[in-house]
Amino acid sequence: MKFKKVLSSSKGLTLIEVLLSLTILGIILMGSMKFFSQAYSYTNMNQKKTAAINVARNALMYIEKDNFIVIRDTFENKTDEELSIYICKDKYSKFWKEDDIDSSCNPIKINNVEYKVMIRADKDELDKVNYNEIRSYYFPLTAYVTWTINGKENSTVLEGAIKSEDIR
Template identity: 30%
Template sequence: MYRGHKVTEESGFSLVEVVAALVIFSIVTLSLTAFFINSMDYAKGNQNKTVMVNLARNALVYLEKQPFDEIKKYFITDGKYDIKCDLTTGCPPEVSKLVSNASVFNEILNPLVNDVRFKLTIEYQRDLHNSDTMLSSVKQEERNMAQLLFPVNVVVEREDGRSGARNTTEVEGYITSERIR
């Protein structure tokens, strides 16, 4: 049924317009992909940070269940600054005396979580405990309470050699005496 009309108007997109639209769409898609990859890395870092904080709290809870006077003697009388155990050689004898089960404590300080090995160090915060300047400005009741609390800092690090803020964390806490537990 061709009546002799010649079609002069073309409809649709030209090849150049289609290619230009595809290029623009690809650029937008790649930038969004980079955003989602960075978001996944950030979420994984937060997950590792949460794991490390929970490991530090676990170590504090375990240490709090041990004899307070032994821990106090270890830090104050013996003059030690930290508690740590090596995964292969275990806990040193002076650390083994502090806890009821040295092999369990070694696993607490060197845990394996999600196929990642962590290393925990428990540090005595000497500057917060029994500081003359701190204790001179507080009441006698608060000084007595300070004798029943032992400030520590638990440092958690990844053993796989990765560095950065998301691969190390610190949790401050107190080991309390049996008299106030």
């Protein structure tokens, strides 16, 4: 009964009651906005990491198109060898560690983010006992991708392998 009386009252709310309710509402909204801000930054970072993984996959596929024996032997003979992938004249180009990178070449760029790709032999896989049995048609590689956002360097790693032309 009292509740009906309050609703039908013509007195209204005092200024303090309105300010207090706005303050409480503001605190609740600020907390929920923080949640959305964190969710956005997390989603944005995951989007860039997904792009980096796709760049690494494309780089491994590009390497797989080259002569398998040359790639395998180069990595086996020089265990610290690295292969970098850049975009030169709108197509992928590979550069070994000692090669000079042409000034017209740029890192792979997606959504205005530059991804630097480096491929190395997977030494752990090479040390495995059965590697000698499969070395004629399978070679394990690891792609390392780095990118910088707001001065912070991020990276991801993708383990993969290239297969010989004989079994493709």
